[in-house]
Amino acid sequence: MKKFFWFYLVIILFFPCSDSRAxxxxxxxxxxxxxxxxxxxxxxxxxxxxxxxxxxxxxxxxxxxxxxxxxxxxxxxxxxxxxxxxxxxxxxxxxxxxxTLVLAWRKGLDLSQPHDILKSEVQRLAIPHTKKALYGRAGWHFLQSEHLDDAVKKKLYIVSTVPQVTAYLVAGEVDAGFVNLTDVQKVKDRIGGYIQIHSGYQPxxxxxxxxxxxxxxxxxxxxxxxxxxxxxxxxxxxxxx
Structure with missing residues (x-):
């Protein structure tokens, strides 16, 4: 009986019943x-x-x-x-x-405007890849347009994608980061807050x-x-x- 049980279990797991309409x-x-x-x-x-x-x-x-x-x-x-x-x-x-580009920050930190990334409390600023990621490029263009790029270069922590930035913010491993409005909405109760940025980058x-x-x-x-x-x-x- 045990042999038959395992045989049918394999069939169920690897060959699920199909709907009459594929x-x-x-x-x-x-x-x-x-x-x-x-x-x-x-x-x-x-x-x-x-x-x-x-x-x-x-x-x-x-x-x-x-x-x-x-x-x-x-x-x-x-x-x-x-x-x-x-x-x-x-x-x-x-x-x-x-x-929409967003600047978000971890819990325990309170920022009121994008230029607050210059504060000493912001020691690690995460950004998606500045050439390969959409919001990494937007974030970098914003920093350049506001003449903040040189001032924050030593703070920048570059990752591959927006969700990685979001995950680091939730974990408190970075102080702030650039993400998008769509991704940040799902974690808004687990971070300190965020600001929408509507200028300084291409639409x-x-x-x-x-x-x-x-x-x-x-x-x-x-x-x-x-x-x-x-x-x-x-x-x-x-x-x-």
């Missing part, structure tokens, strides 16, 4: 700072349009590697300049929302781009419909875009 498959690459947003979009499209969306998250460099090396990515959710800067060809592009237009040569897939047709739905628009607003 879900359409879709592979997406997205910026790591929008993981919460894209996960909610994927869930909604799965429920309402029977789409099985798999998502690969990362910074610009990691997304580009996924597109070029795997050949399996059909759509990308990122800023519009990701496509132009990296010569990623798309056949269609749909606007999702406008991103951030978040879009969904359908990669060239992928437009005939049925899953993408359903994805288009899902993106234009009122439910997705509500989800986007809830995530601060």
């Amino acid at each position: 879900s359409e498959q879709l592979m997406i690459a997205s910026g790591a700072g929008y993981k919460a947003l894209v996960a909610d979009i994927a869930d909604a499209c799965g429920r309402d349009y029977d789409l099985n969306i798999q998502v690969s998250y990362g910074n610009f460099g990691q997304m580009l590697a996924q597109i070029q090396k795997t050949g399996r990515i059909q759509a990308v959710i990122s800023s519009d300049d990701f496509f132009t800067d990296h010569h990623v060809q798309v056949s269609e592009m749909y606007p999702i929302g406008t991103g 951030i237009h978040i879009v969904s781009g359908i990669l060239k040569g992928q437009t005939e897939l049925k899953g993408l047709s359903l994805f288009r419909q899902c993106l234009h739905s009122s439910k997705i628009k509500n989800i986007v607003r809830q995530h601060g875009l």
Whole structure:
């Protein structure tokens, strides 16, 4: 009996029962700072349009590697300049929302304006990769526009992605950091606070781009419909875009 039990357990774990209607498959690459947003979009499209969306998250460099090396990515959710800067060809592009740079800080610290990063209490200032990460670039441009870049160079702690900055803030391992409004909202009760920054960097237009040569897939047709739905628009607003 034990042999039969383990045999059937393996069958259940590795060969789950399939629905009579197979879900359409879709592979997406997205910026790591929008993981919460894209996960909610994927869930909604799965429920309402029977789409099985798999998502690969990362910074610009990691997304580009996924597109070029795997050949399996059909759509990308990122800023519009990701496509132009990296010569990623798309056949269609749909606007999702406008991103906002945020300066956040750990619990126990109280900042009232971005220039407070010059205070002695801020000894470690985290920022995503200043060339490969969307909000790392925005944060660096802001520092340059405010002539703060030289003053904080010794404080900077560079990581790969926005979620890494957020995690360090929650853990109290850095004093402040640049993230986006979408990612910081999920931890606002576990950090000291944050300030939205609306100037000093190029406007951030978040879009969904359908990669060239992928437009005939049925899953993408359903994805288009899902993106234009009122439910997705509500989800986007809830995530601060």
